[in-house]
Amino acid sequence: LGNTEKMDPAFYVRTKRGDEDRIAVSDIMAARDMPHHQIGDFGGRARAFVQVQQGCDHRCTFCIIPFGRGPNRSLPVEQISDQVRGLTEKGFAEVVLSGVDLTSYGGDLPGHPSLGSMVRSLLDSAPDLKRLRLSSLDPAAIDDELVAVLAGEDRLMPHIHLSLQAGDDTVLKRMKRRHSRAQAIDACDRLRTARPDVVFGADLIAGFPTEDAAMFDNTFRLVEDCGLIYLHVFPFSARPGTPAAKMPQVAAAERKARAATLRTAGEAALGRYLQGRVGTLASVLVEEDRIGHDAHFAPVRLTFDAQAGAMVDARITAVDNGNLIGEKAE
DSSP states (O other), X not given: OOOOSSSSSEEEEEOTTSOEXXXXXXXXHTOOOOOOOOOOOXXXXXXXXXXXXXXXXXXXXXXXXXXXXXXXXXXXXXXHHHHHHHHHHTXXXXXXXXXXXXXXXXXXXXXXXXXXXXXXXXXXXXXXXXXXXXXXXXXXXXXXXXXXXXXXXXXXXXXXXXXXXXXXXXXXXXXXXXXXXXXXXXXXXXXXXXXXXXXXXXXXXXXXXXXXXXXXXXXXXXXXXXXXXXXXXXXXXXXXXXXXXXSOOOOHHHHHHHHHHHHHHHHHHHHHHHHHTTTOEEEEEEEETTEEEETTOOEEEESSOOOTTOEEEEEEEEEETTEEEEEEOO
């Protein structure tokens, strides 16, 4: 999806032939259909993915997605359940629910079901599903029902990835995010209280326009304050036509340096977490070549053979090159 200098009135969309067609933004934003076709083949992957939500009603100043994907729209829980049951019948032990703005799930459906109520209904209707995992969540919209399901349902994985983007209130306001620094920390505290073993990942943008050293330090400290261990760090990259592209820019070299600092902090936090897992038991979804992931999405390298797609118990004996080493549990 290409962009003109202004969001309005049109985008240029490159076709498969390489031509450019001009289409109205209003046509994109008016899209209301939610695809409900089922994907049954995931190229030999051990986990399956089900898209339950599409589009976004929010207007973060750095983001082009709402103009390319349209408004929020959700798949009814009955259709989600049908897809998940079909996937479990094909042998998938783990399903990941995905969406552009997953925590906005249900706002367009009759009765406005929350993400938490959908997850509970899904798990009730798919008793053979061993693991359910969620993609990125907005900390401003995590509903109480989802917290309750996390607390009471072992099949909902204790691994939460948050769309945080920054840890400084001024930067968050300029991004037009819906949460504050304190609310991000509170969201992690709520989830950790509900499920003490939960682990957190997060998306973070380094060098957002106008970000100074003190603002960046607030984001850097959020890694420890929220207990983040899986970081997806991006140096800010301006999208033409977005409000952030018109703001005073941080020098490219500084953006890269700040991103590197965040990645180093994330690697250290993950390393400490992995070391703390030595001596514990892990349930591992085997993927290929004796490699898999446990419930907390920690990578595990097994010392024994196991079939791809199988769930096996392993005792963690060491950490090697970012992987937990798992021996067969007796």
